[in-house]
Amino acid sequence: MLKTSLGEKEFERSGDFISGAKKVDGIIFNIQRYSTEDGPGIRTTVFMKGCPLRCSWCQNPEGLSKEPDLVWYQTRCVAALECLKVCREEALKLTEEGMSIDREKCTRCGECVKACPAGALELIGKRYNTEELLDEVLRDRVFYEKSNGGVTFGGGEPMLQVDFLEDILPKLKETNIHVAIDTCGAVPWKYFERIIDYVDLFLFDLKLLDEQKFREYTGGNIGLVTDNARQISSRKIPMWVRTPIIPGYTDDEENIRSISEFVVRNLPTAQRYDLLSFNNMCKSKYERLGMNWELKDVPLIEKGDMEEFRKIAEGTGLSNVRWSGPTRIGGE
Ligand code: SF4
Ligand code: SF4
Known part of the structure; x- marks a missing residue:
């Protein structure tokens, strides 16, 4: 796990810090236009700062701190x-x-x-008020309409800035924009409760189901994550479940099988299951932030292994399983 991991109390405080006031700015570290990976159609993805987890493999270390x-x-x-x-x-x-x-x-x-x-x-990290961000994302409205796309909020963990979401999401819904939230699920349910009526899709991370490993590698509590996943699905909100396939951390058959079985049994609104292969392109981000990254020399996953994981997931009864991301040919 990354050294800056938040303890459980600190993470609660970190969330409360951002969710305390009523009218707040969003703190955003990137706005990516024409994205096709973060939900259906052509989308704008808004990356928000702050994350309650400290995954050892985090691809967006610039999103960890809530501050610029x-x-x-x-x-x-x-x-x-x-x-x-x-x-x-x-x-x-x-x-x-x-x-x-x-x-x-x-x-x-x-x-x-x-x-x-x-x-x-x-x-890295800029403040936007609701109107400024609406101006920014509505510029591409014609692309959303033509492609059945929309706006995705990711991060970091967007739910840590729930006050901002609570302000902007209803305004996006008034304009009939499809809204997706890309979440690690590791925030109290009360945060989801405040925005769930304005969300069309959750991209929901299930990284590991083993309680001890989840705590060791991410600093979080998997019980909270799985409870939130169940609640979202029981509210009939579509979900795309995602698992990052990280060498030595999440890339074992038992992990993929147990997550897939959990989805089959508990998440009736899951529309697809995505396996995202490890990507080491973020190495230079760690260097620029003055952070040591223990995975910096870890090679990419083999293509054949990604295929195997897909088959394992399908073997549990899941029908829409995909994998994406960089791979290497065996032996490279
Ligand atoms: S949940 Fe995502 S942003 Fe947070 S530490 Fe893990 S990988 Fe990074
Ligand atoms: S390094 Fe000094 S000048 Fe630069 S942002 Fe920090 S305090 Fe300000």
Whole structure:
């Protein structure tokens, strides 16, 4: 599990922090247009900051913290040192190894970003109010209408910003936009309760069903996740269940079989089951965030193994099982 894992109490506090006030801005780290992976049709995916879990394999480490993150791009830096001059906290040092950012001292004021003539520093995570984000996502409305697409909120974990969702989702529904939420499911049910009436589809992660392994590898409580999955399905909301296939963590037959059986028995609204192969493209994101990633040298999954996992899932009675993502040919 990533070292910054939140304990259960801390995660509750982290969620409450974001869900305390009524009218809040969303903190968003990416808006991806023309996505075809995050629900039906052509979609805009909004990536929101903050996650209650700390999966060892997390592909979006820039989504973990609820605060903006300062990153430095070595290839752009021209050593102008303007950033060091403007930083009142003395949080920056340019050494032979690169830019050292003291993240304890850094207040995310953004002054260094403005001062850098080369665009080598960036604050990842921007505030949007509801109207600003609506303007942004409604620009592609014609694509949603033509393709039966819509808007997906992912992250991080979008449910940690439930106040913002509670404000924007009804407005999207007024305009008949299809709304999907991509969730790890590890937040209290009371958060789902507040927005569920405005959601057309949940992309729901079931990574591991073994209680101990789930806690060890993600920091979370699998009982909470499976209870939420059952509740969503009992409310008749369509679901696409997804499992990341991570070498040494989730890639065993028993895990895929037990998740598939859980879906067959408990989630009547599951429309498909997606197996997502491990992707190591996020290595450079960890480096820019100054984080060590224990999976940085792990090879991709073999294509034949993904095929096998698909067959195992189908063998439990699931009919719409797919896999996607990068793979390697056996022996590479
Ligand atoms: S749930 Fe997703 S965003 Fe959160 S740590 Fe796991 S992989 Fe990363
Ligand atoms: S964001 Fe502000 S506090 Fe942080 S390193 Fe830059 S100037 Fe210093």
